[in-house]
Amino acid sequence: MTALPLVLDAPRRGKPPRHLADLTREEARAAVAGLGQPAFRADQLARHFFRGTTDPAQMTDVPVAVRETLTEGLLPGLLTPVRHQSADGGRTRKTLWRLHDGALVESVLMRYPDRATVCISSQAGCGMACPFCATGQQGLTRNLSAAEIIGQAVAAAAAMASGEIPGGPGRLSNVVFMGMGEPLANYARVRRTLDALLTPAPWGLGLSQRSVTVSTVGLVPAIRRLTEEDLHVTLAVSLHAPDDELRDTLVPINTRHKVAEVVDAADAYAARTGRRYSVEYALIRDVNDQPERADQLGRLLAKRLAHVNLIPLNPTPGSPWDASPLPAQREFVARLRAHGVPTTVRDTRGQDIDGACGQLAAADLVAGGADGVPTVATPIPALEPPVALGAEADV
Numbered sequence: 183m184t185a186l187p188l189v190l191d192a193p194r195r196g197k198p199p200r201h202l203a204d205l206t207r208e209e210a211r212a213a214v215a216g217l218g219q220p221a222f223r224a225d226q227l228a229r230h231f232f233r234g235t236t237d238p239a240q241m242t243d244v245p246v247a248v249r250e251t252l253t254e255g256l257l258p259g260l261l262t263p264v265r266h267q268s269a270d271g272g273r274t275r276k277t278l279w280r281l282h283d284g285a286l287v288e289s290v291l292m293r294y295p296d297r298a299t300v301c302i303s304s305q306a307g308c309g310m311a312c313p314f315c316a317t318g319q320q321g322l323t324r325n326l327s328a329a330e331i332i333g334q335a336v337a338a339a340a341a342m343a344s345g346e347i348p349g350g351p352g353r354l355s356n357v358v359f360m361g362m363g364e365p366l367a368n369y370a371r372v373r374r375t376l377d378a379l380l381t382p383a384p385w386g387l388g389l390s391q392r393s394v395t396v397s398t399v400g401l402v403p404a405i406r407r408l409t410e411e412d413l414h415v416t417l418a419v420s421l422h423a424p425d426d427e428l429r430d431t432l433v434p435i436n437t438r439h440k441v442a443e444v445v446d447a448a449d450a451y452a453a454r455t456g457r458r459y460s461v462e463y464a465l466i467r468d469v470n471d472q473p474e475r476a477d478q479l480g481r482l483l484a485k486r487l488a489h490v491n492l493i494p495l496n497p498t499p500g501s502p503w504d505a506s507p508l509p510a511q512r513e514f515v516a517r518l519r520a521h522g523v524p525t526t527v528r529d530t531r532g533q534d535i536d537g538a539c540g541q542l543a544a545a546d547l548v549a550g551g552a553d554g555v556p557t558v559a560t561p562i563p564a565l566e567p568p569v570a571l572g573a574e575a576d577v
């Protein structure tokens with residue numbers, strides 16, 4: 183496997199068209215006024231957008247004569263669904279989205295008895311180059327705009343509300359930034375997305391802070407910046423190794439921000455917010471799953487406000503690595519717990535549809551366009567038959 187370079191600055195590309203979800207309420211009101219309409223129509227448009235209404239014909243509180251102008255001007259369709267893939271009797275659903283420039287991203291909606299979680303993408307591809315992650319192996323195409331990120335959550339909320347996910351109409355309760363991309367490498371757009379997720383209707387989805395999780399490879403300056411915001415969303419740190427020598431190879435950003443620095447920054451976040459952070463650790467057979475490493479991780483995290491979430495490695499194409507066998511997993515858990523570190527094992531929901539952690543790699547499905555912009559070879563707007571999956575995930 184060849185090592186990819188780290189890419190922190192996203193390539194610049196043509197911006198997606200202006201969208202209400204990129205704007206503050208004041209900016210949106212000004213934009214509506216610029217289209218010759220009273221400012222209160224911005225609130226109407228916001229209500230329609232966050233409810234997932236995209237068809238102007240349904241916007242019955244907006245005069246017919248201006249519906250097209252307002253939707254074209256402020257609610258352009260930014261995410262075109264290319265296909266859905268379902269598993270777990272339809273309760274896990276991965277959607278492939280095409281963006282205005284042909285870039286592709288995926289999101290995964292997972293319904294559980296007590297909650298519904300959507301895993302969203304913050305970048306097309308990823309520049310962090312983690313060798314065990316399918317997205318990381320793809321490189322970075324571009325940052326998503328706030329509206330492109332928010333749109334994934336809105337679509338999931340609408341799918342839950344409509345009853346199209348088995349289990350009857352329901353509510354989207356959780357959002358995790360664990361799809362494609364490194365959210366903290368696209369800070370401003372992710373920050374704007376957090377506002378939209380947390381703000382009550384009509385200007386947002388009204389989720390609770392604890393049910394929103396930002397997952398990061400450990401971009402220390404950005405964790406520190408997030409700590410200064412008046413937020414207490416859940417922070418997840420993808421550690422994957424307790425020691426710098428191994429982490430340098432598994433999470434290449436570690437060559438810039440070492441384990442001690444990352445854990446320090448996460449501690450500061452926990453101290454400021456009072457919220458326990460989550461340490462993500464993909465268990466890779468004979469790579470990072472040795473009992474000594476469990477002890478080392480246990481010593482590192484004992485007495486910190488942290489919780490370990492072990493993820494058995496999900497297979498990705500071309501990777502020589504496997505998930506740890508069950509006995510090794512159990513031993514790892516037992517050792518962490520013996521150090522007093524709360525530990526859970528995440529199940530791998532969606533693995534059969536390549537929808538589990540680290541498997542999102544939409545670029546596999548595209549042919550390169552003449553200008554280098556990925557284009558969809560064959561858009562198939564069809565639902566695939568459900569694949570049976572037994573596992574319960576704990577995202």
Ligand code: SAH
Binds near residue numbers: 363418462493495541
């Ligand atoms: N860039 C963010 C979000 C990425 S995905 C981050 O790194 O945190 C969410 C989690 O899935 C991360 O912890 C990531 O390391 C993990 N992951 C990536 N590839 C994986 C794989 N093949 N198997 C299991 N987990 C994986």
